[in-house]
Amino acid sequence: MARAVSTRRKLTFTVIGWLVGLMIFFPVLWTVLTSFKSELDAIAIPPKYLFFDWTLENYREVNERSNYFRFMMNSVYLSLGSTFIGLLFAVPAAWAMAFSPGKRTKDILLWMLSTKMLPAVGVLVPIYLLFRDFNLLDTRAGLIGVLFLINLPIMVWMLYTYFKEIPGEILEAARMDGASLRHEILHVLAPMAVPGIASTVLLSVILAWNEAFWTLNLTTTNAAPLSAFIASFSSPQGNFYAKLSAASTLAIAPILIIGWFSQKQLVRGLTFGAVK
């Protein structure tokens, strides 16, 4: 039942909503604006908002100094690769936990999540040494492995909450209708879980795309993704904010565009199961 809301109340909430939204969006907006300023305008006090000399100089310089395309391709490989492998493990794991739970299923879920609470820097040295000894430093394969593992718990959790919403009787019906396990997952579970799988994939891609700790520590050039590309513009001679902003804008642009087009899926995915 809809509640009657007075116009004043509606207005207040709308204003507050917009303020919060702008506050969250402001850093991104400021970065994009700064990327079109000259270095002097970028650090001018008082800050210049819209009335400055718009220039593409920074973008040209950023492209001259480093190969954006190569970094971006690395980001694509890493995020898609780790997500794909993650799906191969997360879908069966979530299936088992949702439809054939054991006594310890809840504990396993919590334990998996607990690994996300460990600060990454705590395992930096052992992982670095492992990478060194197995010749994985600065390789895409090594990084895909790490990103896959750090995102796996979240993927399993998200898929699990999705699968939980699917009535078990429908899968049993498929079994009675003669479907093998493969057919059951392929023809019945997967189509019903498409929204959940899609938002899980999106989230995993975004997390892997933006990951900076491991990508910065385990790569130098060959496997370096866009996070390393941004970092390379904060130099020891001082920060060139305009160029840094141009690099950041270039780095986040692809994921921002994907996110914009799939925001409906994402919101649904992140809040799924919360209200029913």
Next chain:
Amino acid sequence: MSAIQLTNVQKRFGDVTIIPGLDLTIEDGKFVVFVGPSGCGKSTLLRLIAGLEDVSGGKIEIDGQDVTNVSPARRGLAMVFQSYALYPHMSVRANIGFPLKMAGVAKADIARKVEAAAATLNLTDYLERRPRELSGGQRQRVAIGRAIVREPNGFLFDEPLSNLDAALRVNMRLELSELHQQLGTTMIYVTHDQVEAMTMADKIVVLNKGRVEQVGSPLELYRKPANLFVAGFIGSPRMNFLKGEYAARNGAATVGVRPEHMSISTTGGDIRGTAGVAEHLGSDTFIHIRLDSGEQITARSIGEYRVAHGDPVWLTPEQNNLHRFDAEGRSAG
């Protein structure tokens, strides 16, 4: 076509025993109803036969073949679920055709068989719709269509009508009985509703706490209940149980008498009591009576029977329809 034989079938979930050990023979082509109160293990038993649950012990045979460890898909049984369990992302046509697709039937044959099943079930106009665009009764029909289309060895129904409203339930009951007459295939039907059991079954299996209390035709159970549980479960309104002096006079620990097997009078009779609420159904009147001994019973009178709340009434049970039970609750003839 197949007979189903259960030998010492057991089911435990952890420490909880649902079915302690059960033997049952279901003859080929019969309509068998498992009936019992909730939690009696009837649905679990059906799921064991389906293969959706693994037995903890014992043997299940279909047509003489041991299927105890055979997957549900290979037992050749079709099941209709309480929630219908239709595939929400598929059209009615695809739902009904799914078992055939899984069996690798050629597309043209699938189309032909789906059309035929839809025609039988009055679903022809809805073939392109999704399940969510159908009413409860139509969904139920799709679920049945999905079951009959592949001509299984037997049908399993798990309380299929309990989500329908009363009028529709009566209709579907008739349709299912009709379907059984047409197909002549073994059907096992689980319900907690003894009216469904009485009206549809060739043979009723009354279950209580995972044990078979009695197996028999509806009228056998009605006329000769083996014990107090069956006597109280079969028949509506339920059988009245009288203890104490009246029972002793008839040589039993408990005497059972059905509401329809006693005459009621405002002038005189065997047992005296006080009239309580009367339910007037037009065709019958059910009168709730508190006996002087303190027992609460129900009497049925055909047609209208006028009696005021609080009036004294006398009841006379029909002697040849008395059910006598011993101290353990077993029938004593």
